[in-house]
Amino acid sequence: MSSPGVQLTVEDKQVVLDNGILQLTLAKPGGFVTGLGYNGVDNLLEVANKEDDRGYWSVYWSKPDARGGMDRIIAAGFKVILESEEQVEISFTRTWDQSLEDSNVVPLSIDIRFIVLRGRSGFYTYAIFEHLEGWPDFDVSVLRAVFKARKDKFHYMAMADNRQRIMPMPDDRLPPRGQPLAYKEAVRLIDPINPDLRGEVDDKYQYSCDNKDSKVHGWICQDPSIGFWLITPSIEFRTGGPVKQDLTSHVGPTTLAIFVSTHYAGTDLELKFRGGEHWKKVFGPVFFYLNSASGETDTSHLWNDAKLQMQKETESWPYSFPVCADFPAADKRGAINGKLLIRDRYLHDKDVPADSAYVGLAPPGEAGSWQRENKGYQFWTKSEPDGSFSISNVQTGVYNLYAWVPGVIGDYKYHEDITITSGSHVELNDLLYEPPRDGPTLWEIGIPDRSAAEFYVPDPNPMYINKLYVNHPDRFRQYGLWERYAELYPKDDLVYTVGTSDYKTDWFYAQVTRKISSDPDTYQATTWQITFTVDDLVQSGPYKLRIALAAAKNSELQVRINDPKADPAHFSTGVIGEDNSIARHGIHGLYWLFNIDVKSSWLTEGDNSIFLTQAMSKSPFQGVMYDYIRLEGPPKSDPKKTK
Template sequence: MSIRNPLNFILLFTVYSTIAFAAGYKQADTAMFTDQGDRVLLNNGIVSAVINKSSAHMMSYRYRGIEVLKDGYYSMDGGKSYAQPGHCEVSVKVNTPNLVDVMFKSRWQPGLRQQAFDIECHYVIEKGTAGIYCYALLTHEARYPQGRIGEWRYVWKLPDGVFDHINVDLLRNMDMPSADDYRNAERTTIPEAIKLKNGIKAGQYECKYNYSAAYYDIGTWGHTSNKNKIGAWMVLGGYDFLNDGPTQADLNAAAGINHLHFARNHYAGSVTSVATGEKWSKIFGPFLLFVNSSNDVPNALWADAQKRVAEEKAKWPYTWLTGVEEYPNSAHRGVLAGTFKINDPYKPDVKGANAWIGLTTPEVDWENDSKNYQYWVKTDNEGKFTIANVRPGQYTLHAYASGAVGEFEKQGINISSGETKQINTLTWVIPRDKGKLMWEIGIPNRTAIEFKFGNQYWHPFMWETYSPALPNPLIYNVGSSDWRKDWNYVQSAYWNNDGTLSQWPWKINFNLDKLPSVGGEATLTFAFASLDRARLVTFINDDITPFDTFLPTLKTGGNALIRQGIHAKYSTYVLKIPVSKLHRGNNSITLVSNSGKNRTDHIMYDYISMEIPQ
């Protein structure tokens, strides 16, 4: 073979040697790393993992002599666009007595997958750690065509018969049906949902969306085994790579599986889109596939996993992950600290405690951003906050809190490498220039969980439960009704006893002792936890002609009712009503959200209030 250009020879040799390693070239074995030809073995004496070189699939994961994995892999999208890494180049990034980091890189090429990104997957084993760390990088080279990703996740499939209990949060902490129970279940009209005929949940519906949650709220999720006295958990130490902020929910644990969705695209999550000619890269993780053991199942195991979250947060960013531009160490990140306060003349108890504070990319909607990093923390009881480990750059600060509609924003926050920036107290003054607060329904907290059946939202086919329990039309009397009992968590079509659907108007009755002598406008403020293919039609005082029809075009979708969510995207709407449309004494406002012809269209109200000038 003739090589005219020595550089070409070097490049060719590099490619061939890398491919040879991927196909079976033997790397030097060490205490925690063994090259097994077409796979590698990681073993620290506590856990062991076998990873296929070509696909980056984890083929085996053992703990205390028990196989805790059926399959483990990265994947993108679904249907005809479904893709996994393939034809990986493999190299050992780090191989020391204390840590091994093995890279599996799948370079994009036409015909390999639709998503024009290089996928670089890493598996890391550390001495003394009961788990395997994972992280991945996506790279879009400038020469690539447009790249677009919806779903992007790590999937840890569990073996049948090993685990029997699921732990997500206080609502989803329960023994699970067996694999046979699932196999013998009935299909339903919702493709992902089944109805169990046997076992501990016989007669109940089951679906992977039963367990969806906001990752920021839980930090860890997984399964435990009453028989084997072990647990298998996803554990997050960092969250900056996640899309769409702390409210975004997605799949996590479900029957026989642990998910980690980096691009949480369910519930109207954003997609990652990179233009032709644009160079872009982002790191996802590291996260920990954590395992533990205890005779106290599941409580001690769950508590231990939650403790591990705190430990991993304290280690972030990990000192062992070096030489990756997308993951600067702590010395090359910055810190923002300050105090956040809320000043609301009508609600003096809302002061800024336990508020969410975040730094996000300027001029980008943080609720629809999967392309950039975000940094969010909660304030303490005094409103103090510290946002640590922020990559240097220009940011916009956002804040929101339970009890306040909308959010606070401050632009032009510059974070420098190695800087700890202390900013002056941030005060969000809630404008109260619309008159007296006459009444309100709910708590402005970006969720509908406080309403009737709100703690059961995660069950499939909930309209079969709430419709028979509530009247049509729903009547809410300000002053005597209780929104926790009389206001449903979702306004959808009404399910009738014969299985048909009909429209479900909701009527709010209220009394006005007097009207302003100078006229003016009443202000009806709506905060929505979810809007999906719905319109909001408002009628005043039994007028048969709609006073207003709101057709939302932003922050909609997500299928939160069918996918058993308690919120999707947050939005608000302010409706001005001439005082002349109201009466002294009894008044009513009727809300209609859909045609009543399907199960998907709905509104989940977060909060409604009326203010009237005096």
């Protein structure tokens, strides 16, 4: 039996799209979603909210050097783009003009689209944003689509096989049921409606996820059995590349499609428009998928079905159905392939394949600039064990080819620009990455994987537990772990002895400030010490200290060699970082690599110490997370014989 065709009903103040499976109702001409009917439920969205607070697009923006706010986009124009039994696509538009100069309306031309297809259990949304030449300067910190499901029905959230649970109610976060903690997003549940959650911490940042992994997340209603899911089939339109972290679903029940944000990065990821530049970008489409089960069913059935649908959507990318000249179909895109090899003669006597490397095309910039890129498109893949890679469905344009390899420090960048044209296929010869290396490894701490997850992550304070993360691979997502440092090291700081200490148990996951017990609002800087021995000190050339950071928050890392009071320090990063990953349980933010010359005169034959001081100490959240530290000896004349 064939599915009924899609029906479009346009009324004075609303528009309804109905394909016999779901009924999507939007305000006209405002463009926000007021209703979503499915499986006998008139509206899956929160009916207690105002109509413009159920499903909408929004932008957090500000004028340069000014405090900003949210523009919940309310359109001024409505248009039917395509109407047939197979598909309905509608458009809601708003254009900025000079009369809005002093309003909270962001200076952008905005076209928000919704699509319903025959037989498809869900709807698509995407948007075209454009800044025209001569329009005002401004900054955007967040651009997103928000959907709020009914709190009386959707209580179970899922975002990964091992990250799903019954969630608190929104009322549980308000006093007296909830007790705010160090920041407003974190709340301890004192008297939750569900008594099984008593004493737990709820914090939306505990459910953050890397772009590369944020493919499907959402909510389950168990009576009747319904799933409401956001499926993101591609990350090409999201900022910051594959390991940029962002929010997913959280108490509300709220589901977020984040396209631009400064979370886990800071202002480096803001969209900044200056000098009246022209810019245009398509965000999405993303798919809001609905599924159901007859009778009683466990949550895994709906979750597994959502994952299968996600796979179908991903395999269908780029979609062929959007009626948008700025969203090119597959035959209008190009592809590239090649093989990446690593040359490190101090480790291997021949070039080795870059296994599981992240390889991507992003707008031109310096090596590693992709993690701060925010206005263009990015296209990423992972290499095969032999180092080969292939990136398909790339939009036309000029790119640089970038890569980074788990287990290898630094960033690779191909030396030439890559031009992708419609239907083109660029074939590259073997590419060679020579990671930073001056001499043999004398010692190393950690794994160069852009994360601090391998270091010692303490158990949380029993007062601040989220039960989901007990005995969980993501144990770092517990609230308040930064406070445990001062409990473990109340007076003296961490000392790590090379050859004796184990970074899994003896290197705290973040170098944070220490709270002064006599004054809870006062914090002090901390200095960590690495002790090691040098045999056969070489006087002829510099040693090299390489420090890779996985995160930094308003920090200054000072490095001193054998003199803890050296002034100035032998090296300083200066004040860096705004990623706030310590407070937001992120285990990584932006990646930083510092290559420090260590004069042989600073070292002694025998016992030595490196002192690492994080000098900024105004808050508990200032600090750094280390990714990897390595000390290299002076260059060898025949590195192939050196391990």
